[in-house]
Amino acid sequence: MKQFIYIIAAAAAMISCTEKAAVPQDWQYEKTISLDDINPIGIAMDGNDIFLSDGDHNRVVKVDDNGRMMFEMEGFERPMHIDFGEADFQITDKVTTSMLKERALFVPEYGRDSIAVMRDNKLDYLVLKDSLDAPAAISVYENEIAIADFYPNRVLFYNGTDWISIGTEGKELGQLYYxxxxxxxxxxxxxxxxxxxxxxxxxxxxxxxxFIGADQKINAATGVFVNENEIFLTDFENGRILVFDLEYNLKQILETGIDKPTDVYAQDGVLYITNYRKGELVKYTLKDIIDEKV
Structure with a gap:
């Protein structure tokens, strides 16, 4: 009889844990972080370190979670949506050419039509077999790389072996407009x-x-971020972040504290949003939804 009781108790504990794990969560506003003379366009994180591209001042800065600048990297020409990555990409310092085999910060320079690569305070440039016209963003995933090429209305994608051009100008599926x-x-x-x-x-x-959010009356979708559970899309002119599940269904709309957002980054239950015009970071956290019904 005791053994039977123990089995029932263990089963009840397992059910309780499962129910606890299934508690629904959503993103809730925590605070707005003022940035001193920084107008952030793109955001990337390296561990807990926050990096921002400041296109108005032609630099990339590292800030702490209170918005205090830790250091800056200057000399870029309109840096945009940045990313960290590690892969065997060919780079050059204009004198020698080598293979990048370590983690680095990739910086698309909208005003220079190039991709800068920063590592150990050394500046190199990605070697491309195609020309860019105002690169607005970059993403690095294992040995793949994608560049949002603004004026040609395309994404230039390296699949680990070949470079391919994705998209043409237009409004249909598979077509892009800036x-x-x-x-x-x-x-x-x-x-x-x-x-x-x-x-x-x-x-x-x-x-x-x-498509994502095509029926949500977005006005300028400037930034996208995807994690293991959700897709985040910035709605620049309407001052919103739209949160979708991985089946592209709308889950949540974030508006508190958000004004002219250009980018978003989520990890470990924390969400950072760049308010470009006001020079701010907005922080949301993932919390359990409390049932207020009596």
Whole structure:
């Protein structure tokens, strides 16, 4: 009888743990962080370190979670949506050419039509077999790289072997109109299709497979971020972040504290949003939804 009771108790504990894990959560506003003379366009994180591209001042800065500048890297020409990555990419310092085999910060320079690579305070440039015209974003995933090429209305994608051009100008599935951000995941490429006012999803052959938020009356979708559970899309002119599940269904709309957002980054239950014009970081945290019914 005791053994039977123990089994029932263990089963009840397992059910209790499962129910606890299934508690629904959403993103809740925590605070607005003022940045001193920084107008952030893109955000990337290296561990807990926060890096911001400040296109108005032609630099990339590292800040702490209170917005205090730790250091700055200057000399860029309109840096945009940045990313960290580690892969065997060919780089040059204009004198020698070598292979990048370590983690680095990739900085698309909108005003220089190039991709800068920063590592150990050394500046190099990505070697490309195609020309860029105002690169607005970069994403690095393992040995793949994607660049949102603004004026040609395309994404330039390196699949580990070959470079391919994805997208043409237009409004149909598979077409783009001034893409401003991009992210590679295991099997897809997500694009902030800014002036088609939507997000768009491609497979890695370059085929358009889905729209995101096309029915949400977005006005300039400037940034996109994807984690293991959700897709985040910035709505620049409307001052919102739209949160979708991985099936592209709208889950949540974030508005508190948000004004002219250009980018977003989420990890470990913390969400940072760049308020470009006001020079702010907005912090949200993932919390359990409390049932207020009596």
């Amino acid at each position: 893409p401003t951000d991009v992210q590679i995941t295991e099997d897809k490429i997500f694009v902030a299709d800014a002036y088609n006012h939507r997000g768009q999803v491609f497979d890695k052959t370059g085929k358009g497979i889905a």
